[in-house]
Amino acid sequence: xxxxxxxxxxxxxxxxxxxxxxxxxxxxxxxxxxxxxxxxxxxxxxxxxxxxxxxxxxxxxxxxxxxxxxxxxxxxxxxxxxxxxxxxxxxxxxxxxxxxxxxxxxxxxxxxx
Amino acid sequence: xxxxxxxxxxxxxxxxxxxxxxxxxxxxxxxxxxxxxxxxxxxxxxxxxxxxxxxxxxxxxxxxxxxxxxxxxxxxxxxxxxxxxxxxxxxxxxxxxxxxxxxxxxxxxxxxx
Numbered sequence: 001x002x003x004x005x006x007x008x009x010x011x012x013x014x015x016x017x018x019x020x021x022x023x024x025x026x027x028x029x030x031x032x033x034x035x036x037x038x039x040x041x042x043x044x045x046x047x048x049x050x051x052x053x054x055x056x057x058x059x060x061x062x063x064x065x066x067x068x069x070x071x072x073x074x075x076x077x078x079x080x081x082x083x084x085x086x087x088x089x090x091x092x093x094x095x096x097x098x099x100x101x102x103x104x105x106x107x108x109x110x111x112x113x
Numbered sequence: 114x115x116x117x118x119x120x121x122x123x124x125x126x127x128x129x130x131x132x133x134x135x136x137x138x139x140x141x142x143x144x145x146x147x148x149x150x151x152x153x154x155x156x157x158x159x160x161x162x163x164x165x166x167x168x169x170x171x172x173x174x175x176x177x178x179x180x181x182x183x184x185x186x187x188x189x190x191x192x193x194x195x196x197x198x199x200x201x202x203x204x205x206x207x208x209x210x211x212x213x214x215x216x217x218x219x220x221x222x223x224x225x226x
Contacts, residue, residue, distance in 0.1 A: 009153065032211075032212040032213075034214070036217075042219060042220075043117075043203055043217035043218050043219045043220050044156075044203065044205075044217040045217070046214060046215075046216075049212070049214065051212050090155065090156065094212065094213050096211055096212075097211060098213070099144060099161065099163055099213065100146075100158060100161065100171070100213075101213065101215060103155045103156045104155060105153060105154060105155035106155050
């Protein structure tokens with residue numbers, strides 16, 4: 001069965017510092033990968049996704065994630081964070097043709113001024 | 114478009130009481146899902162539906178029932194609430210595609226005393 005591991009439950013960083021949120025998955029077949037963001041007291045919103053093609057995918061607010069098939073990873077990065085990036089971030093994976101996403105346990109990103 | 118809406122936003126129940134959470138989507142999506150979110154545990158799938166009149170069990174179905182009588186609505190029922198069901202409940206929907214991108218509602222915060 002597939003699984004998703006987010007290696008850090010909490011990541012505190014200073015404003016304008018770079019950040020990396022780590023995500024590893026286990027699957028023996030092809031998958032699609034997602035990062036969702038949950039701002040305080042809100043539902044989840046799709047941040048970015050990897051379906052095929054270029055292994056580097058970007059969001060509109062400066063985040064990027066790189067699909068690494070050999071390391072089964074899909075780490076999320078941002079070169080300079082802002083206070084407004086404070087949120088919980090979830091990595092998720094789905095097998096091609098499957099009906100259910102599998103979520104990681106989330107990483108809480110806290111930005112300190 | 115309203116997207117995915119959930120009713121109610123907040124609810125407090127006493128142990129043994131029953132209630133129904135309503136999820137509605139106006140995107141004509143085939144698939145709908147109910148999750149619960151608890152601290153440190155990410156999102157766990159309760160039940161899901163791949164079409165009108167169909168339902169299936171997810172990861173944590175015990176104590177919950179669901180119905181999908183209309184394509185746009187997905188109901189989650191608690192017949193006899195227990196304190197262990199205190200959680201935030203999220204509904205999601207997705208179109209029937211190969212990669213199943215899910216769209217989430219704003220959540221329902223349920224407390225069982």
